[in-house]
Amino acid sequence: MISIHDLSFQYSAGNSIRFPDFTVTKGEHCLLLGESGSGKTTLLHLLGGLLRNYAGSVKVDNTELAQLSETSLDRFRGQHIGFVFQRNHLVSALSVEKNLMLAPYLAGLKINTERITEVLSGLGLAEKRKSSVTQLSHGQAQRVAIARAVLNKPSIIFADEPTSALDDKNCDRVIHMLMDVAAQNQSTLLVATHDQRLKDKISKQVKLSSS
Numbered sequence: 001m002i003s004i005h006d007l008s009f010q011y012s013a014g015n016s017i018r019f020p021d022f023t024v025t026k027g028e029h030c031l032l033l034g035e036s037g038s039g040k041t042t043l044l045h046l047l048g049g050l051l052r053n054y055a056g057s058v059k060v061d062n063t064e065l066a067q068l069s070e071t072s073l074d075r076f077r078g079q080h081i082g083f084v085f086q087r088n089h090l091v092s093a094l095s096v097e098k099n100l101m102l103a104p105y106l107a108g109l110k111i112n113t114e115r116i117t118e119v120l121s122g123l124g125l126a127e128k129r130k131s132s133v134t135q136l137s138h139g140q141a142q143r144v145a146i147a148r149a150v151l152n153k154p155s156i157i158f159a160d161e162p163t164s165a166l167d168d169k170n171c172d173r174v175i176h177m178l179m180d181v182a183a184q185n186q187s188t189l190l191v192a193t194h195d196q197r198l199k200d201k202i203s204k205q206v207k208l209s210s211s
């Protein structure tokens with residue numbers, strides 16, 4: 001469950017960004033809409049604890065993030081949250097499999113190779129397991145990023161513009177994969193986008209306004 005109340009954030013250089021109050025309940029899927037510059041990425045980074053020093057309240061699974069120490073926050077993020085970033089942030093020196101192993105490693109969890117097999121097969125990537133991530137197409141790389149985000153069965157998945165660089169067919173595949181893997185693990189899913197193609201895919205929507 002995600003809940004924000006009276007939230008605002010100011011980069012050291014820049015105006016304060018204010019966010020509307022909203023709640024996303026456990027297992028719910030939600031689109032975070034808004035024009036470029038409205039603060040979608042900023043909000044996901046606040047919700048994931050990647051940005052701190054906010055004013056107001058950000059609660060994830062009933063924990064006020066500001067109350068966690070840096071170390072507890074890192075662990076909390078690794079164990080509860082899966083991120084699919086705007087650029088996929090795969091480590092180009094590593095294979096697909098090793099990129100996936102980073103998820104449990106960074107969260108301090110045991111590496112479970114059967115879980116890696118399960119997730120790769122579910123996303124149609126079994127044959128790419130040993131490939132270098134530099135040899136993947138855009139759509140495949142985005143699926144590897146999804147695989148890495150869901151590997152630890154996080155209670156929450158944040159996806160930042162997961163489809164905007166994809167063609168219509170891959171856009172459709174990627175959003176349905178995200179929704180399917182979220183549903184399998186009863187994960188809450190929050191997708192930030194200005195991709196109009198997603199508007200009819202998820203009915204719950206929160207709109208950020210540009211200031």
Ligand SMILES: Nc1ncnc2c1ncn2[C@@H]1O[C@H](COP(=O)(O)OP(=O)(O)OP(=O)(O)O)[C@@H](O)[C@H]1O
Binds near residue numbers: 012035041
């Ligand atoms: N590191 C930063 N330092 C200062 N200002 C920033 C920084 N990152 C973002 N901003 C500003 O904060 C505002 C919100 O940016 P943000 O990236 O969250 O928007 P967005 O809705 O995700 O945009 P886009 O859809 O283009 O990715 C913008 O005015 C941006 O210029």
